[in-house]
Amino acid sequence: MVDDQAYIVDFGPGVIRRISAMSPSWGGQFPQLELKNINHAFLTHIHSDHSGGLADLILTPWVMGRDSELNLFGPKGLKDMAQNITDAYKLDIDYRLNGTQPANDKGFISIVSEINEGSIYKDSNVEVIAFRNSHGDLFESFGYLFITNDKKIIFSGDTAISTSLKKYAKDVDILVHEVYSSEGFETKTDDWKIYHKAHHTSSIDLGILANELNPKKLIASHILFWGATETSVIEDIKENFKGEIILASDLLVID
Numbered sequence: 001m002v003d004d005q006a007y008i009v010d011f012g013p014g015v016i017r018r019i020s021a022m023s024p025s026w027g028g029q030f031p032q033l034e035l036k037n038i039n040h041a042f043l044t045h046i047h048s049d050h051s052g053g054l055a056d057l058i059l060t061p062w063v064m065g066r067d068s069e070l071n072l073f074g075p076k077g078l079k080d081m082a083q084n085i086t087d088a089y090k091l092d093i094d095y096r097l098n099g100t101q102p103a104n105d106k107g108f109i110s111i112v113s114e115i116n117e118g119s120i121y122k123d124s125n126v127e128v129i130a131f132r133n134s135h136g137d138l139f140e141s142f143g144y145l146f147i148t149n150d151k152k153i154i155f156s157g158d159t160a161i162s163t164s165l166k167k168y169a170k171d172v173d174i175l176v177h178e179v180y181s182s183e184g185f186e187t188k189t190d191d192w193k194i195y196h197k198a199h200h201t202s203s204i205d206l207g208i209l210a211n212e213l214n215p216k217k218l219i220a221s222h223i224l225f226w227g228a229t230e231t232s233v234i235e236d237i238k239e240n241f242k243g244e245i246i247l248a249s250d251l252l253v254i255d
């Protein structure tokens with residue numbers, strides 16, 4: 001969030017429930033997160049654990065009063081996905097538009113920008129820069145750098161150690177980076193080990209990376225524990241990084 005605007009990064013299953021839990025209508029403290037105000041979202045890549053909440057993101061804020069289009073940014077494929085979901089809900093949308101339910105004719109419409117590397121969005125609050133990360137064979141996979149008036153925040157997306165992330169992550173205030181447990185990794189079968197090594201970042205490697213980049217805060221997110229404890233993951237990172245480490249969890253607020 002920046003001032004009165006929320007910017008959503010990825011929309012996995014449950015995203016709308018978690019957003020609404022933080023909005024005043026449901027006992028939360030952030031008016032920016034009232035569903036009717038949710039109109040900007042950025043997708044790192046098309047994998048379902050990051051995009052499975054798109055139907056809810058397109059429809060529910062509209063039903064709750066969003067009176068502007070939803071601006072979506074993401075890799076190739078997002079446009080079709082948004083259109084196909086909207087088509088799938090045609091009967092519901094028509095019913096709400098044409099029946100007795102008060103409904104506006106804009107809030108269910110998605111304006112999709114399929115992105116390349118570079119500056120992809122700018123308003124008075126924030127500039128968003130996209131960069132390709134290193135998510136195995138998935139070429140259409142990005143991380144995002146958000147530059148606000150007083151902070152630089154980078155989201156790694158799903159990625160193994162990425163040289164382009166390193167370029168953009170110098171002097172950032174907050175590095176949000178995915179991670180899997182190096183301890184838990186040992187329990188995986190060889191085929192999964194090969195997969196995860198190419199697609200994701202181990203807790204030991206994340207510590208080495210953070211030590212090199214030295215963010216003011218490191219937020220470890222998208223955590224694959226595989227039975228390891230939170231302490232184990234933190235200790236792995238700490239082996240190489242002495243700065244502040246926070247393990248991400250639902251509804252966590254960081255400034």
Ligand SMILES: [Zn+2]
Pocket residue numbers: 045047135158
């Ligand atoms: Zn992924």
Ligand SMILES: [Zn+2]
Pocket residue numbers: 047049050158222
């Ligand atoms: Zn993922």
